[in-house]
Amino acid sequence: MNAKGQRENFIDIMAGFTVYTGKYLPDDVHAKLKELREKEDSALATIVYDAMFEDLRLAHELERPLCQDTGVIQYFIQVGTGFPLIDQMEECLVEAVKKATVLGPLRHNAVEVFDEKNTGNNVGKRIPWIDWEIVPDNDEATVYVYMAGGGCSLPGIAKVLMPLEGYEGVVKLVFDQITSYGINACPPLLVGIGIAGSVEVAAKLSKKALLRPIGSKNSNPRGAELEARIEEGLNALKIGPGGLTGENSVMGVHIEEAARHPATIAVGLSTGCWAHRRAVIKFNADMDYEIISHKGVVL
Amino acid sequence: MKTKILTTPIQDEELELLTVGDIIYLTGYLITSRDDVHQRLIKQHKQLPVDLAGKAIFHAGPIMQEIEGQPGKYRVISIGPTTSMRMEKYEKEFIRQTGLKLIVGKGGMGQNTAAGCREYKAVHAVFPGGCAVLAANCVEEVEQVEWLDLGMPEAMWVMRVKEFGPLIVSIDTKGNNLFENNKKAFNLKKDAVVEEICRYVDYLE
Ligand code: SF4
Numbered sequence: 336m337n338a339k340g341q342r343e344n345f346i347d348i349m350a351g352f353t354v355y356t357g358k359y360l361p362d363d364v365h366a367k368l369k370e371l372r373e374k375e376d377s378a379l380a381t382i383v384y385d386a387m388f389e390d391l392r393l394a395h396e397l398e399r400p401l402c403q404d405t406g407v408i409q410y411f412i413q414v415g416t417g418f419p420l421i422d423q424m425e426e427c428l429v430e431a432v433k434k435a436t437v438l439g440p441l442r443h444n445a446v447e448v449f450d451e452k453n454t455g456n457n458v459g460k461r462i463p464w465i466d467w468e469i470v471p472d473n474d475e476a477t478v479y480v481y482m483a484g485g486g487c488s489l490p491g492i493a494k495v496l497m498p499l500e501g502y503e504g505v506v507k508l509v510f511d512q513i514t515s516y517g518i519n520a521c522p523p524l525l526v527g528i529g530i531a532g533s534v535e536v537a538a539k540l541s542k543k544a545l546l547r548p549i550g551s552k553n554s555n556p557r558g559a560e561l562e563a564r565i566e567e568g569l570n571a572l573k574i575g576p577g578g579l580t581g582e583n584s585v586m587g588v589h590i591e592e593a594a595r596h597p598a599t600i601a602v603g604l605s606t607g608c609w610a611h612r613r614a615v616i617k618f619n620a621d622m623d624y625e626i627i628s629h630k631g632v633v634l
Numbered sequence: 635m636k637t638k639i640l641t642t643p644i645q646d647e648e649l650e651l652l653t654v655g656d657i658i659y660l661t662g663y664l665i666t667s668r669d670d671v672h673q674r675l676i677k678q679h680k681q682l683p684v685d686l687a688g689k690a691i692f693h694a695g696p697i698m699q700e701i702e703g704q705p706g707k708y709r710v711i712s713i714g715p716t717t718s719m720r721m722e723k724y725e726k727e728f729i730r731q732t733g734l735k736l737i738v739g740k741g742g743m744g745q746n747t748a749a750g751c752r753e754y755k756a757v758h759a760v761f762p763g764g765c766a767v768l769a770a771n772c773v774e775e776v777e778q779v780e781w782l783d784l785g786m787p788e789a790m791w792v793m794r795v796k797e798f799g800p801l802i803v804s805i806d807t808k809g810n811n812l813f814e815n816n817k818k819a820f821n822l823k824k825d826a827v828v829e830e831i832c833r834y835v836d837y838l839e
Contacts, residue, residue: 502837514820
């Protein structure tokens with residue numbers, strides 16, 4: 336394939352994959368929702384889970400976005416320095432979003448700050464948001480698509496604590512946010528926590544924590560233990576699907592960390608809703624792709 | 635818990651029989667009204683282009699698609715509720731001025747809305763969040779769109795719906811507020827849970 340053909344091909348696949356992300360939940364989220372649904376027997380929790388699964392069925396049957404809020408489109412990319420399209424990644428992804436918006440159709444969710452105008456095509460200043468990780472000596476690219484809905488972005492917060500507030504401060508902040516804002520963010524939630532030395536690092540890591548597959552653990556044994564304790568603790572509140580009470584509250588709790596300054600503990604919190612639309616695709620240098628998040632799917 | 639179908643125009647007497655936690659379905663007129671519509675009526679004193687008396691509003695920003703060959707005619711692709719709490723500031727006054735009877739949204743609303751529901755006889759109910767295709771499937775026809783200059787999510791979409799639901803009553807006409815009650819229950823448990831976890835996080839050397 337010539338360079339131009341490769342570029343067009345990549346744009347088309349990413350446009351299609353972005354649309355796909357809005358219609359089908361990834362395998363891990365789907366499995367977790369099923370598991371949580373089976374634990375419910377109250378009338379309200381059952382009716383909400385039934386509605387979710389009926390919605391997923393209809394979205395599949397009618398090929399439509401499963402939630403109307405298809406979010407602000409964010410791409411988290413891991414690109415090898417030898418990936419043929421590395422120089423054009425950004426413009427390609429912008430093109431892909433424009434195409435996906437029409438194809439989807441996706442809701443128009445990019446409002447320019449200060450001008451307060453909706454751009455009408457999901458492209459705006461620095462949007463789609465692209466987060467880069469460069470991989471040396473490699474010619475592949477892995478792209479995470481994330482649809483950042485309004486409702487599930489609302490509980491987000493980041494704050495720098497003094498070290499003497501300790502990890503207790505982190506735990507408290509998470510619980511305060513989830514019991515206030517989290518209830519309206521379409522639970523069961525996926526909770527992402529970032530711990531670092533400054534606020535932007537903590538915030539970014541909290542979002543990256545949401546990209547991890549459900550069921551995965553923090554690489555530090557203490558981190559993994561804290562994840563499990565917070566998960567258990569949030570579930571003990573019995574927030575239930577839609578905040579209408581039930582046996583559980585969350586699909587999981589993920590923590591990602593960076594070494595901190597001795598004088599600060601920064602904490603970031605991001606939440607994903609039950610409609611956690613996070614999808615992963617991997618390209619090789621020939622633009623052959625494999626969809627990691629939805630096994631066996633070909634666009 | 636009761637299950638009931640409400641048909642517009644909704645009568646006060648029917649609403650008075652409802653209690654938080656009841657499941658209802660709506661047949662008749664459901665009109666999207668969210669942030670900007672509330673703002674235009676209450677803050678900017680603009681006249682609403684749609685009569686809402688006896689009808690239901692939906693806190694929602696849909697994906698609509700113009701039907702090919704029929705300019706100005708739309709079909710709904712995906713429509714789910716948005717966070718109702720954002721409308722809390724204006725909702726009581728909005729109920730008073732419009733005479734609406736049912737507010738459909740997501741998550742709870744506050745004291746102001748509960749007072750409005752009690753004084754002017756209205757109910758707030760939630761549709762399961764994110765279930766947007768399920769909701770779209772209950773829409774028979776998008777009859778009209780007004781204030782499209784606000785953009786697709788904020789415009790007023792006038793829809794005729796059939797057995798739209800499930801809707802869970804979250805604020806009734808008696809001043810009960812399901813989410814406020816739930817929140818209290820969650821908060822009551824919270825401190826003990828946090829304290830228990832904190833016993834294990836003394837990592838600082
Ligand atoms: S919180 Fe998630 S499921 Fe709920 S409306 Fe927003 S994007 Fe959809």
